Amino acid sequence: MSDSQTIADLGELGLLQRLFRFCPGDVIGDDGAVVALPPDQRLVVTTDVLVDGVHFSDRTTSPTDVGWRAVAANLSDLAAMGAVPVGITVGLSLPGHTPLTWVEGLYQGMAAGLTRWGGVVLGGDLCRADTKSVAITALGSVRPERALYRYRAQPGQAIVATGHHGLSRAGLELLLHPERSAEVAPTDRDRWIAAHQRPQPRFDAIAALWDDLGTAADSTHIAAMDSSDGLANAVLHLCQASGVGAVLQADSLPIDPAVAAWVGRSQAIDWCLYGGEDFELVLCLPWPAARALQANLESDCAIVGETTAAIGVELQSTDADPPTILSFSQGFQHFAATCQPES
Amino acid sequence: MSDSQTIADLGELGLLQRLFRFCPGDVIGDDGAVVALPPDQRLVVTTDVLVDGVHFSDRTTSPTDVGWRAVAANLSDLAAMGAVPVGITVGLSLPGHTPLTWVEGLYQGMAAGLTRWGGVVLGGDLCRADTKSVAITALGSVRPERALYRYRAQPGQAIVATGHHGLSRAGLELLLHPERSAEVAPTDRDRWIAAHQRPQPRFDAIAALWDDLGTAADSTHIAAMDSSDGLANAVLHLCQASGVGAVLQADSLPIDPAVAAWVGRSQAIDWCLYGGEDFELVLCLPWPAARALQANLESDCAIVGETTAAIGVELQSTDADPPTILSFSQGFQHFAATCQPES
Numbered sequence: 001m002s003d004s005q006t007i008a009d010l011g012e013l014g015l016l017q018r019l020f021r022f023c024p025g026d027v028i029g030d031d032g033a034v035v036a037l038p039p040d041q042r043l044v045v046t047t048d049v050l051v052d053g054v055h056f057s058d059r060t061t062s063p064t065d066v067g068w069r070a071v072a073a074n075l076s077d078l079a080a081m082g083a084v085p086v087g088i089t090v091g092l093s094l095p096g097h098t099p100l101t102w103v104e105g106l107y108q109g110m111a112a113g114l115t116r117w118g119g120v121v122l123g124g125d126l127c128r129a130d131t132k133s134v135a136i137t138a139l140g141s142v143r144p145e146r147a148l149y150r151y152r153a154q155p156g157q158a159i160v161a162t163g164h165h166g167l168s169r170a171g172l173e174l175l176l177h178p179e180r181s182a183e184v185a186p187t188d189r190d191r192w193i194a195a196h197q198r199p200q201p202r203f204d205a206i207a208a209l210w211d212d213l214g215t216a217a218d219s220t221h222i223a224a225m226d227s228s229d230g231l232a233n234a235v236l237h238l239c240q241a242s243g244v245g246a247v248l249q250a251d252s253l254p255i256d257p258a259v260a261a262w263v264g265r266s267q268a269i270d271w272c273l274y275g276g277e278d279f280e281l282v283l284c285l286p287w288p289a290a291r292a293l294q295a296n297l298e299s300d301c302a303i304v305g306e307t308t309a310a311i312g313v314e315l316q317s318t319d320a321d322p323p324t325i326l327s328f329s330q331g332f333q334h335f336a337a338t339c340q341p342e343s
Numbered sequence: 344m345s346d347s348q349t350i351a352d353l354g355e356l357g358l359l360q361r362l363f364r365f366c367p368g369d370v371i372g373d374d375g376a377v378v379a380l381p382p383d384q385r386l387v388v389t390t391d392v393l394v395d396g397v398h399f400s401d402r403t404t405s406p407t408d409v410g411w412r413a414v415a416a417n418l419s420d421l422a423a424m425g426a427v428p429v430g431i432t433v434g435l436s437l438p439g440h441t442p443l444t445w446v447e448g449l450y451q452g453m454a455a456g457l458t459r460w461g462g463v464v465l466g467g468d469l470c471r472a473d474t475k476s477v478a479i480t481a482l483g484s485v486r487p488e489r490a491l492y493r494y495r496a497q498p499g500q501a502i503v504a505t506g507h508h509g510l511s512r513a514g515l516e517l518l519l520h521p522e523r524s525a526e527v528a529p530t531d532r533d534r535w536i537a538a539h540q541r542p543q544p545r546f547d548a549i550a551a552l553w554d555d556l557g558t559a560a561d562s563t564h565i566a567a568m569d570s571s572d573g574l575a576n577a578v579l580h581l582c583q584a585s586g587v588g589a590v591l592q593a594d595s596l597p598i599d600p601a602v603a604a605w606v607g608r609s610q611a612i613d614w615c616l617y618g619g620e621d622f623e624l625v626l627c628l629p630w631p632a633a634r635a636l637q638a639n640l641e642s643d644c645a646i647v648g649e650t651t652a653a654i655g656v657e658l659q660s661t662d663a664d665p666p667t668i669l670s671f672s673q674g675f676q677h678f679a680a681t682c683q684p685e686s
Contacts, residue, residue, distance in 0.1 A: 135478030
């Protein structure tokens with residue numbers, strides 16, 4: 001039966017034929033795709049590799065969700081640069097025993113993400129390997145005066161985070177330990193699992209930002225990054241790139257109250273700062289712009305702290321405890337032996 | 344000692360720090376790279392994945408050569424589209440026990456290729472995996488009227504191949520069976536191994552083509568493809584995309600006489616047609632353009648046959664044998680269990 005057909009049964013050319021239907025007719029079947037950019041825009045390029053057993057697994061992620069997340073992770077980087085999607089390339093490494101249905105599911109998930117946010121599959125490569133991996137390069141375009149960089153934060157700016165942070169980590173916990181689902185409300189469970197399986201790049205937040213600032217505004221006084229490796233990592237990178245420090249307020253962190261009620265406040269803060277894969281945006285903005293964005297996005301945006309001239313990133317509690325100093329070494333490191341949530 | 348330092352010892356951030364020196368300062372350290380294309384040019388995008396044990400191995404390829412070949416394979420696709428390089432992204436999957444020297448060697452090889460042909464490292468991603476793989480996306484630019492496609496061959500055109508074909512396969516044979524080196528002249532040995540380890544994308548042939556055709560010429564009557572999967576595969580793809588057939592002349596195939604003297608004419612023809620990884624160009628051209636290109640490139644270019652209105656690709660011998668019908672199924676297929684030269 002066709003459900004058990006593997007890609008080795010089909011062969012490379014047979015598999016390519018099946019995948020061509022996910023690509024526009026004018027970009028396939030050549031050595032490369034030829035793409036016209038909108039005039040007066042810059043090209044933005046970003047790459048992410050997702051590996052089976054590291055970034056996804058059959059235990060927690062269907063092939064369709066792997067495709068969606070792979071696109072979302074890359075497009076989130078485009079959003080963080082202020083760009084809109086043009087397209088992606090897909091470098092796929094697969095064992096020969098991979099079911100055809102897995103590969104088609106992957107492409108269905110990618111196509112769903114591209115339909116949602118824009119962009120097309122511009123090409124790719126297929127390759128035999130022992131482990132499944134998906135290397136995506138996303139291309140976007142941006143008006144040069146509206147490109148968002150990490151290095152433009154200035155002391156005394158508001159640090160803004162979109163959405164809640166830690167939801168993807170909470171969803172993963174429920175996927176890895178289904179028996180814990182009984183501990184939480186079904187609506188929270190579904191919301192957190194969706195946050196893990198179907199993250200949403202925040203193009204809407206960038207549109208809202210420019211909407212607030214008006215047509216003449218540019219990105220000179222804005223710094224931005226996505227929070228794919230956690231909120232703490234994003235703040236640390238923004239500060240390092242800009243040569244500033246930051247004070248974050250523990251009480252202002254964008255924690256979902258239901259997560260805190262479930263795992264306790266301390267664990268919720270840890271997931272918020274270090275859980276990663278929320279694919280939200282972290283921005284350093286002049287205070288009026290931050291307040292306008294918060295008003296525009298309503299509860300979906302938090303002012304979590306302020307940049308400082310003094311180097312170092314501190315997390316302040318309201319109680320009498322001394323502030324915690326945040327560092328990269330507390331975060332997620334791919335080649336370290338521990339602290340990999342999905343391995 | 345530092346020679347035995349692994350990337351797990353160094354950690355992701357430490358490794359990134361070491362690799363940043365291979366990237367221009369203005370494109371690193373952000374969610375994506377921002378690139379300005381030359382005005383009035385189209386973007387060309389192409390992707391290739393190289394996997395340890397499939398496309399390279401420590402037995403036959405140093406890390407520097409892996410880097411060079413990865414860049415050459417991608418840039419060869421740009422050359423086949425008529426484009427010049429803008430840059431590459433590098434998605435790297437590595438086991439934690441990979442020596443730092445391997446990764447630095449890889450980047451040195453990539454940097455050497457980019458220095459030779461143009462383009463910069465525009466970014467990338469690092470990821471833990473059981474098997475080493477290198478996913479490269481190359482970006483190039485081309486004037487739209489000079490973009491080269493596969494589908495534009497017309498019946499009655501000359502089929503032109505640059506360089507010799509089968510040299511990379513001959514070099515691989517010597518790397519896999521060093522004891523056979525005694526059978527060939529040292530200069531041939533070095534030349535074939537260089538063809539395998541240090542392939543050269545044929546940007547020079549495209550420049551020569553336009554040089555011949557003059558400033559007003561466009562690509563309307565030209566079809567082109569690179570021969571990364573062998574000469575037969577390239578001709579088959581060009582014919583399929585253009586809806587034409589072809590007759591190739593066995594006596595005109597671009598075989599190195601020294602290869603034929605070593606392994607026999609029949610084996611040399613097989614390597615020429617199916618060996619792959621020569622990264623030469625195959626073009627369908629009006630006869631005057633083909634003759635001019637041949638004159639311009641001297642012995643480094645062969646007219647190997649002619650396109651036909653009748654579908655099908657035939658190889659004709661001078662003797663009384665019936666022609667051989669060429670097909671994709673004879674060629675290299677990644678997911679088939681056999682016929683993988685390096686596995």
